[in-house]
Amino acid sequence: GRAATIMGLAGVGDLTLTCTGTLSRNYTVGRQLGEGKGMDTGAAVAEGVKTALAIHALAEKLHVDMPLCEAVYQVIHKGVDIKTALAGLQDRPLRSEEDDVFTADFDAEMHHPSHRAAR
Structure with a gap:
């Protein structure tokens, strides 16, 4: 894309x-x-x-740390209280996003033969 x-x-x-949007x-x-x-x-x-x-599921498969998305998942699908999820996010050690090294190879993953049939 x-x-x-x-x-x-x-x-x-x-x-x-x-x-x-309220609708x-x-x-x-x-x-x-x-x-x-x-x-x-x-x-x-x-x-x-x-x-x-x-x-x-994708973050687990690719071993990518996505704390905000994980918190949303925990609240919606695991019934975790929002205050608990927010506290977990606030308790995480501070770190710069620029320091992250992104190791997942999305291009290779998305062009894997198993994905071609789904397109």
């Missing part, structure tokens, strides 16, 4: 709307969780619920 795609309406615009299912799920209400039965249709599960 092209890097410019994420910066356009299809990328950042969609992300902004899904996170802030967005993802916004509704986040609001319910933030208010301590838990997720209602309709929440499972929000794409963020399934995406949190997919990101968790």
